[in-house]
Amino acid sequence: MVGPWPDDIFTEPAASADTLENLGPLRPMAGVWMNDSGLDVHPVAEGAKEDSYIERIELEPIDRQTNGPQFSMACVTTRRL
Numbered sequence: 001m002v003g004p005w006p007d008d009i010f011t012e013p014a015a016s017a018d019t020l021e022n023l024g025p026l027r028p029m030a031g032v033w034m035n036d037s038g039l040d041v042h043p044v045a046e047g048a049k050e051d052s053y054i055e056r057i058e059l060e061p062i063d064r065q066t067n068g069p070q071f072s073m074a075c076v077t078t079r080r081l
Contacts, residue, residue: 019061022074030076033057055080 020027038053058079065073 019063019074022064023061023076024074026074026076030059030061033059 016022020030023030033056035055038055040051040053041048042051043049059076060079062075062077065075
């Protein structure tokens with residue numbers, strides 16, 4: 001071995017195929033989150049104006065990603081509508 005790297009840098013680490021399990025403590029956040037009580041308060045010439053809005057955020061788990069034998073990470077894609 002030269003340096004801190006293993007001899008075989010191409011073998012990926014073993015991990016569960018269960019995508020949700022790989023998220024660890026972030027697992028409960030996976031899914032679709034909605035809020036229909038958003039309120040935007042912004043200045044206008046007459047003072048302040050309030051606009052209500054609906055927010056939707058999707059946190060979708062994807063398969064684990066690896067970077068050689070030393071690193072494996074769980075990932076979530078996000079989409080805000």
